Amino acid sequence: MAWFTAFVVLIGLERLAELVVSTRHAAWAFSRGGREYGAGHYPVMVVLHTALLAGALLEAWLLDRPFLPALGWSMVALVLLTQALRWWCIRSLGSYWNTRVIVVPGAALVTRGPYRLLPHPNYVAVVVEGAALPLMHTAWLTAVVFTVLNAALLSVRIRVEDVALGRRAASV
Template identity: 45%
Template sequence: MWPAIAILAFVTLQRLAELALARSNTARLLAAGAREFAPGHYPLIVGVHASWLTALWWLAPGRPIHWPLLALFALLQLGRIWVIRTLGPRWTTRIIVLPGAPLVTGGPFRFVSHPNYLVVIGEIAVLPLVFGLWQVAAVFTLLNAAVLFVRIRAENAALAGPASAR
C-alpha cells in the first residue's frame, strides 16, 4: 500500500506546487499587461484533473505496481519539467498571452506546438495503468481529450493574434 501512497503523494504535491507557480506567473504576466483568453473552460480542466487524482487516491492504494509503467511516468515528469523550464515565467495553467512577446520556439516547442498537452495525455493514461486501473485510464483519457479539444482551439486562436482570439 505504501508505494502507491508515496507515488500519489508525490503527484499531488507536484500538482499543488505547480498551481502555486502558475498563480504567481499568471499574476506577474497580468501585471505586465498580458491578457487571459477563454477562461470559461478552465474549471473543466481543474475538474478533470482533480477527479482523476481523486479516483487514483480512492482506487490505487493496495494495488500492485507495474514498475516499467512507473518508469515511463517518471520520463513523462522529465518532459513536464522541460516544458516548465522552457516557458519559464510564461508557464501557467491558463491561456495568458503577453502582447508583443514572441512565441516560444525552443526546448520541446522545436518539435511540437503543445508539448505540455502531450505530457498530460501520457500522464492521465499511464499513471492509472501503473496500478492496473485501465478503466480509470480510459475514462479520464476521454474526458481529457474533450477538454483539450476546447483548450487547444482556444489557445491556438489566442496565440494567432487578437482578431482570431475573440
C-alpha cells in the same frame, strides 16, 4: 498499495507546486498587460486533473486492483518521463508558462526546448500521464475515463491556445 498511495500524493504535491509557479507567472503576465483566454474551461480542467488522482487511488483501493510488475514498473517509468517533459516545458516557457491561457501582448512565440519540436508538448505529458498513472496499479477504468474526458477538454484547450497565440483564426 502504500507506495502507490505515496506516489500519487507526491504527484498531487507536484501539482500544487505547479499552481504556486502558475500564480506567480500569472501575476507577472497581468502586470505586463496579459490577457486571459478560455477561462471558462479552466475549472473543468482542475476538476478533471484532481479526479485523475482521486480516481486512481479509489479504484486501486476499492476494486482491489493488483500491481502487475511488468505493467506497473513500465508505467512508473512513463510517469517519471512525463514529469521531466512537463518541467522541461515549464523551464522553456519561463515566466510565460501558466496553467491558464494568458498571453502577454507583443511577446514572441517560444520556440526553444520541446517547443522546437511540437506546438503543445506539455499535452503529450498530460495524455501519457493520464493513462500511465492509474495503470501503475491497473486502475484501467480511471485511465479510460480520464483519457476520454481529457481528449474532449484538450480539443477545447488547444483551440483556445492556438487562437490566443495567433496560430488559428478566431473560432472559439
